[in-house]
Amino acid sequence: MLKRPKKDEYDPYFERYIELIPNKCLFDVLKKQQEVTINLLRGLSSEQEEYRYEAKKWSLKEVVGHMADVERVLNYHLLTVARGDTVSFTPFDKDLYMANADFSQRDFQDILSDFSIVRQCTSSLITNLPNDAWIRTGTVLNHPTTARALAYIIAGHELHHQRIIKERYLLKQ
Template identity: 80%
Template sequence: MLERPNLNEYHPYFERYLELVPDKGLQDILKKQLETTINLLSNITSEQAEYQYEEKKWRLKEVVGHMADVERVLSYHLLVIARGDTVSFTPFDKDLFMTNANFRQLDFKDILSDFTIVRQCTSSLISSLPEDSWIRTGTVLNHPMTARALAYIIAGHELHHQTIIKERYLINNNLDSMEKGN
């Protein structure tokens, strides 16, 4: 079983994500998260996906695209560290990623599908890693980072954005009644 990482296995910045993740069954958590996110967003129209809760904030479709991008990056870091490479990963600029992404031109259903595929790939990677790979350490944000910490951060990042979507996009976009089936 994949145990929760210790505090010394990741940069303190990531604690905000790790504290959101329940203690047991990471693979089940990742699967249930995906189901929750898909159920939350599967009935969103193209118009609703364009919603921004403030002028300079991302559109809902961009948030989902960001979730997929971050999971790709973190999964790559996880893979490299789990395989024993000692490369040091520098931070990536999420705003630069957004500037150079074409989420605004993509159909929301395609973005949601992409996120689903990314999560399936992440889950496949996590389920295939041998036990001894979880404590292998690399460097992320100039700090030691284990493969298992990255797996938990992936889960926490999605939980973080699920909350933002519920609190700032769905309710403010008058989608809360749709979510409840009204």
Template identity: 45%
Template sequence: MLKRPSKSEYPNYYVPYVDLVPEADLVQLLEENLQKTIALFEGISEEDSLHRYAKGKWSIKEVLGHIADTERIMSYRLLRVARGDQTPLAGFDENDYVQAAQSNNLSLKTILEDFKAVRKATISLIKNLPENTWANIGNANGTEITTRAIAYIIAGHQMHHCKIVEERYL
């Protein structure tokens, strides 16, 4: 079982995500949360998927698109750090990505299928990493981060946004 990262392995702004991840087998948790996410978003109508809980907030479609985009980026970071690549990795502006994705022009089903593909790829990557790569340190967005921390951030980020959808949108 993958060991939980210490707070020294990632920037403070990721603490809320990592703290959401329970003590569990991370791969199993990612697989279970894939099923929970599918169930959550399949229960939302196409009409309701355009809902925003407040002015200036993302629609449900945009939230799901953001989850997929962020997981794709974080999985890429995880791969690079795990492989020992020391090239600094750039940050990204989530709002710019949401705007550019134009998720509201896609069906919710299409966005969900994209998330499923991304999550399955993430699980495959994590399952197949050599044990000695989990403590590798890389640089993303100007800060040091470990492979292990990125894996936990991926899990916690998805959990965070699904919780927001449940509490504020539905």
């Protein structure tokens, strides 16, 4: 079982994601949460897919697209760190990504499928990393960050958005 990262293995900003992960096998958590997210979002109406809980907030389509984008970026960080590259990653501009993604023009089922494919890639990556890769360190947000922490951040980011989707998108309509 992959051990939970220590607080000095990541920037404090990411604590909000890591603290959401239950004390279970991370590989099982990633698989289960993908099922939960897909089941939560399956069969929604087009009105629900386009819903924004406030005028300037993202639509549900955009939230799911954002989840896939962030997981892709973090997968690249994870792969790079796990392979021993010491590159320093600067923050990416999530609003710039959103402005250039045009999720509103895409079919919601395609966005969900894309998210699922990205998670399959994540699962493949983390399942096949050698044990010594997990403690390798790179720099994310100007802070030493282990591959292990990045895997937890990926899982926590999805749980963060699952909660937002349940509380602000699906229960409010």
